[in-house]
Amino acid sequence: MALVTLEKIMKKRAFAPVLHSIVAALESSVVIEDVEGKLLLATYGAEKGDRYPVSVSGEVVGWVSGSEKAASIAMLLSCQAESEIEKRTLASEMLTKYKEITLLYDIVEKISSCLDTKEVARLVIEEARRVIKLSSVSVLLLNKETETLELIGEFGHDQEQPTVSWGVGIAGSVLSSGRAEIVNDVHSDPRFVEGVVTICSLMCAPLKAKDTVVGVIKLGSDQPVTYTAEDLKLFTTLASLAAVAIENAGLYEQLKEAFYTTVYTLAETIEKRDPYTGNHTKRVMEYSLAIGKNLGLSEQDMARLQLGAVLHDIGKIGVRDSVLLKESSLNDEEFEQIKKHAVYGEEIISRIASLQSAIPGVKHHHEKFNGRGYPDGLKGEEIDITARIIAVADSFDAMTTNRPYRQGLSLDEAFEELRKYSGSQFDPEIVDAFFAADVMEAFFAANSRQKIIL
Numbered sequence: 001m002a003l004v005t006l007e008k009i010m011k012k013r014a015f016a017p018v019l020h021s022i023v024a025a026l027e028s029s030v031v032i033e034d035v036e037g038k039l040l041l042a043t044y045g046a047e048k049g050d051r052y053p054v055s056v057s058g059e060v061v062g063w064v065s066g067s068e069k070a071a072s073i074a075m076l077l078s079c080q081a082e083s084e085i086e087k088r089t090l091a092s093e094m095l096t097k098y099k100e101i102t103l104l105y106d107i108v109e110k111i112s113s114c115l116d117t118k119e120v121a122r123l124v125i126e127e128a129r130r131v132i133k134l135s136s137v138s139v140l141l142l143n144k145e146t147e148t149l150e151l152i153g154e155f156g157h158d159q160e161q162p163t164v165s166w167g168v169g170i171a172g173s174v175l176s177s178g179r180a181e182i183v184n185d186v187h188s189d190p191r192f193v194e195g196v197v198t199i200c201s202l203m204c205a206p207l208k209a210k211d212t213v214v215g216v217i218k219l220g221s222d223q224p225v226t227y228t229a230e231d232l233k234l235f236t237t238l239a240s241l242a243a244v245a246i247e248n249a250g251l252y253e254q255l256k257e258a259f260y261t262t263v264y265t266l267a268e269t270i271e272k273r274d275p276y277t278g279n280h281t282k283r284v285m286e287y288s289l290a291i292g293k294n295l296g297l298s299e300q301d302m303a304r305l306q307l308g309a310v311l312h313d314i315g316k317i318g319v320r321d322s323v324l325l326k327e328s329s330l331n332d333e334e335f336e337q338i339k340k341h342a343v344y345g346e347e348i349i350s351r352i353a354s355l356q357s358a359i360p361g362v363k364h365h366h367e368k369f370n371g372r373g374y375p376d377g378l379k380g381e382e383i384d385i386t387a388r389i390i391a392v393a394d395s396f397d398a399m400t401t402n403r404p405y406r407q408g409l410s411l412d413e414a415f416e417e418l419r420k421y422s423g424s425q426f427d428p429e430i431v432d433a434f435f436a437a438d439v440m441e442a443f444f445a446a447n448s449r450q451k452i453i454l
């Protein structure tokens, strides 16, 4: 069926008056009918004579009959119809291009600031679902050590096999060739792994960053469809953008890991001076994170809580050994020395831009909820939430750890102490969160290789 009807062409606002003027000027008999015989125009007193076809791309869409001049009208209508088809094709191509550009703009805007590989995969899957007909998508990253593809995101399920290896199956083949492919009949493809896949048609594109294939993205339909070269072009562009974003996110994750390793190393320097505190920093971090998770802290607050917990006692590096390592009770002057570690800690980390968010946790982890702590005597919510959490975690660990000069409290005794000082030393909301959180899980994990005090 033609994309246009003769009736619609004749009714075009710019063309209808021209047609009527020409027919009137011919002063001749003309009858115009569509292909099904519906009368569209007839001059007064017209009689049907010879019939001339109105054709579009070789298909007849109507007839003009009458005198010999009807042939010219048929030709005019055919030209107008062809022109209409060309306009529509052009408009359709422009619309496709517009959709493509909009997609690319959207995806670039969304993923360029994304620094998590799984989140990049999720966004790419979301965009692919929006613009391409599919029932499943999967994003697979290459594990260079095992030479297998690992799933980092999927919608639906289109895995050919649980693990995709280099050169094996369609995805493995795209991984090794580095070329995107359309497989419109998956089941007749020799690479198809029988009995596992449920899709009928698929497209698979390599995730290429700087000419290196780092994975593949694959989409498929569980109904037979014919993916076109245009679909593949769009999909390949999407894969290229995803590859760059995934590479950036991977580099950021490596950088983040290096940053945390440096921070832990920094924190360990203080622990090395006081071997009896062994792993205190790690335990305080784990207890703090368990409490923070229970309180539903934001990702940003959890990150600064983690940093603050790891670095909370970093200022002890500025305290003399004779005081820091003293096994008997401290006198007033020595206690004043110890108290300074909170401010020393702030001074040390304030020089490092990436550690600024940890300052409240480091400086104020000895503040008390009732305002009787140090160094600033802050109270209630004047004390940053990370510092209030670290205060509980730090005290719990200090209470339950054996020291050379005293035995640690039992768990029940430590719980009792936390309850006793809830509302005075500790924020009661944090103490409640401590008991509701999986702190005990963290406690037993942290103490699994140590003597558990019960």
Ligand SMILES: [Fe+2]
Pocket: 312, 313, 341, 365, 366
């Ligand atoms: Fe401290």
